[in-house]
Amino acid sequence: MAVHSSHPVSAPPAAPPRERTSHILLRGWCILLLVITLSGTALPLAFGIEVAAGIGIVSFLVSVVLWVTIRPRVQWRRLPWYALAYLAFAVLSLLWSHWPDATLATVALLIVTTVGALFVGAVLTWREVVRALASALKWMLALSVLFELWVSFVWNGPILPHFVRPDGPVDDPIVLWSRDNLLDGGRIQGVFGNANALAYVALLAIVVFAIRIASRAPRRPVLGLWILLAVYLFVRAGSATATVSAVAVVVVLITVLVMRTTTRAGERTRYYLVYAIVAVGGLLAVWALRDRVFSALGRSSDLTGRESIWEKVLERAVEHPVIGWGFSTPWIPTEPAFDRWIVDHGQTVMQAHNMWVDVFLQLGAVGVVLITAAYVAFVWRSWFFAVDRPRWDLVADRPYTAVTLLPTLTGAILLVQGLAESTPLLNWGWFLLILFAFKIKQAPLVGRGPSEERLIGEQGDRPTER
Incomplete structure (x- = not known):
C-alpha cells in the first residue's frame, strides 16, 4: 500500500540556473572588444586616428582592470610562446628601428590587440568565444549594410572619410570611404x-x-539568414584573394571531415x-596558369600591382636582412621613410601586401x-x-564537436x-591567432578543464553536437 511521505526523495522543483548579470x-x-578589432579601418575613417587610438587605449585599460578583478584561471606555462616571442622581438626593435616613432605607435597597437585576445580567451569558454564572435560579426555585417544603404538613399553619392562630401569628381576612387555602388552593381566596401x-x-x-548551426545553436533559421547576408556581401565585395581563401576553407573542411572518418592506424x-x-600540384598549376586564373577573377596576373x-x-x-629596419605594422604614412616611398593610385602604400615580405622588411x-x-x-x-x-x-x-573546426x-x-x-599581422587577424592559440593550449578539450568549468548560459549549444 502506498504511503504518503512528507520527505520525498527528489529535490523540490526549482527554476533552472541562470547566468549572473555580471x-x-x-x-x-x-563582444565589444571583438567589434573594435573587426572594425579595422572603420573607426579611423569615421572618427579619425586620434579617436580610434583613444578607443584602443580605453579598451586596453578596461580589459586589464577586469582581468585583475576577475582573476580567471590561467595556466601561465601554457601560453602561445612563439607568438609572444614575435611580439617581444617587435618591442625590442625599438633599439635599432629606423623609424622609432612608427615602431612605438604600432607596437602599442600590437600589445593592445594581444592583451585583448588573451583576456577574451581567459574569461570565456570555447562555446562562449564562438557565440561572442558570431555576435560581433553580426554587428559588422549589419553596420556595413546600413552604411551602404545610408550612403545610397540619404547621403546620395560617394563619401570621403570623416563624413566629407567630395567637391567634384575625385582623381581616384581609392580615396573614397564608400563609392555608392550598392545600387549600380559595383564593388561595395561597407564600413571598412x-x-x-x-x-x-x-x-x-x-x-x-x-x-553555430552545426552546433545546434538556438534560432538556427535566423543564422541561416545571416549566412545569406554574409554571402551577399562577400559576392558584392568582389575580392579575388578572398575567393581563393574561400576555396582553401572548403578544401580544409573536406580534409578534416575525411580525417574524422578514419578508424584504423x-x-x-x-x-x-x-x-x-x-x-602541391594545385599550387603549381595555379601559379603556372595565374594569367588565366586571375583574369577569370577579374584581376591582373601580378595581383593588381603587388609584385x-x-x-x-x-x-x-x-639591406638589413638579419634584424630588419624596425617594426611598423602598418606602415605609418606620415613617417618620412614611408611617405611617398611606394605609391599606388596616388596614395602612399601602408603595407607590403604580403605578411612574410613585410616581416622580413x-x-x-x-x-x-x-x-x-x-x-x-x-x-x-x-x-x-x-x-x-x-x-x-x-x-x-x-x-x-563543430566548435573545434573554427581555429583550423x-x-x-x-x-x-x-x-x-x-x-593577418594586425587587427582581427592577429587577435584571432592569439585567441585561438591561447585557448587551445588552455583548454584542449571543449567543455573540460579549469577554464571550461562554467557552462551555465551555454545550454543552447548542446555539448554532444557532431
Whole structure:
C-alpha cells in the first residue's frame, strides 16, 4: 500500500540556473572588444586616428582592470610562446628601428590587440568565444549594410572619410570611404572602406555562423539568414584573394571531415600523402596558369600591382636582412621613410601586401623565423584539435564537436590572406591567432578543464553536437 511521505526523495522543483548579470555584462564587453578589432579601418575613417587610438587605449585599460578583478584561471606555462616571442622581438626593435616613432605607435597597437585576445580567451569558454564572435560579426555585417544603404538613399553619392562630401569628381576612387555602388552593381566596401576587408570579414562570418548551426545553436533559421547576408556581401565585395581563401576553407573542411572518418592506424598517413600531392600540384598549376586564373577573377596576373610592391620592399629589406629596419605594422604614412616611398593610385602604400615580405622588411630573418614558428605551432595544434576525437579517459568514441573546426578554418583564411595582404599581422587577424592559440593550449578539450568549468548560459549549444 502506498504511503504518503512528507520527505520525498527528489529535490523540490526549482527554476533552472541562470547566468549572473555580471557575466552577461562581461560577455558583452568581450563582444565589444571583438567589434573594435573587426572594425579595422572603420573607426579611423569615421572618427579619425586620434579617436580610434583613444578607443584602443580605453579598451586596453578596461580589459586589464577586469582581468585583475576577475582573476580567471590561467595556466601561465601554457601560453602561445612563439607568438609572444614575435611580439617581444617587435618591442625590442625599438633599439635599432629606423623609424622609432612608427615602431612605438604600432607596437602599442600590437600589445593592445594581444592583451585583448588573451583576456577574451581567459574569461570565456570555447562555446562562449564562438557565440561572442558570431555576435560581433553580426554587428559588422549589419553596420556595413546600413552604411551602404545610408550612403545610397540619404547621403546620395560617394563619401570621403570623416563624413566629407567630395567637391567634384575625385582623381581616384581609392580615396573614397564608400563609392555608392550598392545600387549600380559595383564593388561595395561597407564600413571598412575596403572591399577586400569586407570580403574577408564576410567569409569569416560564413564560417562562424555555419559552425553555430552545426552546433545546434538556438534560432538556427535566423543564422541561416545571416549566412545569406554574409554571402551577399562577400559576392558584392568582389575580392579575388578572398575567393581563393574561400576555396582553401572548403578544401580544409573536406580534409578534416575525411580525417574524422578514419578508424584504423595508418589511414591518416595515406590521406596526408594524397592531399600533399594534390596541394602541391594545385599550387603549381595555379601559379603556372595565374594569367588565366586571375583574369577569370577579374584581376591582373601580378595581383593588381603587388609584385612590383614586393620587389621594392625586398630591395630595401636585403639591406638589413638579419634584424630588419624596425617594426611598423602598418606602415605609418606620415613617417618620412614611408611617405611617398611606394605609391599606388596616388596614395602612399601602408603595407607590403604580403605578411612574410613585410616581416622580413621590419624584423629581418629573425622575425620571419618567429612568425613562421607562431603559425606552424598554431596550425599544428588547431589541426589536431579539429581531427582528433575528444578523449580524457578510456572512452574512445565520443562525438566530435563543430566548435573545434573554427581555429583550423580561420588559420586557412589567414594563411591565404597573408600571401596578398599584411593584415593577418594586425587587427582581427592577429587577435584571432592569439585567441585561438591561447585557448587551445588552455583548454584542449571543449567543455573540460579549469577554464571550461562554467557552462551555465551555454545550454543552447548542446555539448554532444557532431
